[in-house]
Amino acid sequence: MSKIFVARLLGLDVFDPLGDRLGRLRDVVVVSRGPKRPAACVGLVVEVPGKRRVFVPMTRIQSMEANQVICNGLVNMRRFQQRGQEILVVAEMFDRMITFVDGSGRGVIEDVGLTQTRRGDWEINEYYVQRGEPTANILGLRSRRRHKILVSWDEVSHGAQTEPQSADTFVAAHDEMKPADFADALHEMNEKRRLEIAAHLQDERLADVLQELPDREQVEILSALGLERAADVLEEMDPDDAADLLAEVSEETKHQLLDLMNEEEAKDVRRLLAYPEGTAGSVMTPVPVILTPESTVAEALASVRLEELSPALASTVYVVRPPLETPTGRYLGQVHIQALLRAAPPEPLGDILDTELEPMSDLANISEVVRHLATYNLTSVGVTNKEGRLVGAITVDDVLDHILPDDWRSQD
Known part of the structure; x- marks a missing residue:
């Protein structure tokens, strides 16, 4: 059987059989098969030129090694969007808290091992785990004991008590990512996960990211924040982007948010909203140099x-x-x-x-x-x-x- 760890795959070049580079591997997609069977690996998320992420099914993977991945056949270049029971290993499993079935305590997943079965399918086989609960050091930052172990899939509980990767862990791990790229990552998530991550972003960071998302997802996130926090985030946005977003919500919600915003910030947004749609005044920036x-x-x-x-x-x-x-x-x-x-x-x-x-x-x-x-x-x-x-x-x-x-x- 072949075995490889996901962390070693990240950033690897993905090639087609002719040796042409398709892109870089950014994540691995698995599907849960219940608490009694290891999750099946169904495909890879590959970032192609233009920073678009696409899905490459495992049936298209010819070889997966520590230095490169080779795929065969045609790859659908549609943007990847997470569906149903799909789980992103890096985005959702790394740093997830797990419980050991023998009652010896808990740990945090640092890496996931994939094994190819005799039938040629890939599935989760092992976890590289750091034992112990997260603790806070004198600066208030999270730290953990350094006792790290490799455990097989069946040594870990996969019941309902398994905790998802914390949203603050994901936010911290992607702190340096440009707003447009962070927005791309959010766009690929299911709605529940997207709202969890958005709720953990600082107002200024969330404002920058919101401006890069499609209108529907902007409204989705803004609606989930609650009126007061939504007004705070709108204040951090460029006035023209805030006006564009407010134009997508109901009249009642728009007026409630404007009333909650800082008076000076709201004044600029109100001016833009007063212009007919499609005019220079409706899209301009009201505060140039x-x-x-x-x-x-x-x-x-x-x-x-x-x-x-x-x-x-x-x-x-x-x-x-x-x-x-x-x-x-x-x-x-x-x-x-x-x-x-x-x-x-x-x-x-x-x-x-x-x-x-x-x-x-x-x-x-x-x-x-x-x-x-x-x-x-x-x-x-x-x-x-x-x-x-x-x-x-x-x-x-x-x-x-x-x-x-x-x-x-x-x-x-």
């Missing part, structure tokens, strides 16, 4: 260095007459970051203004904005109202979500 013509290049460079600014927003400084909060005084022009880098630090922005590029009307159709950005090779453009006051700016990422298909995040 705004300065006066008397402000210096040095001040402008300091303003665009702020960590919370996206690269697209940081690429342009909009110059207006006071007041500087949107809707501002009269819009005068813009200064691109390249112009700032070429100018002397003490030079006033009024001397290097680009006044030739016209701003967009807040009532312009999104398609007009897209054409404008493409025509002039811009990453952002100012948005003004009929009085010529700056009310916001539209960046490339603001319009991409609106010109791509509604389900682009979950497309195969």
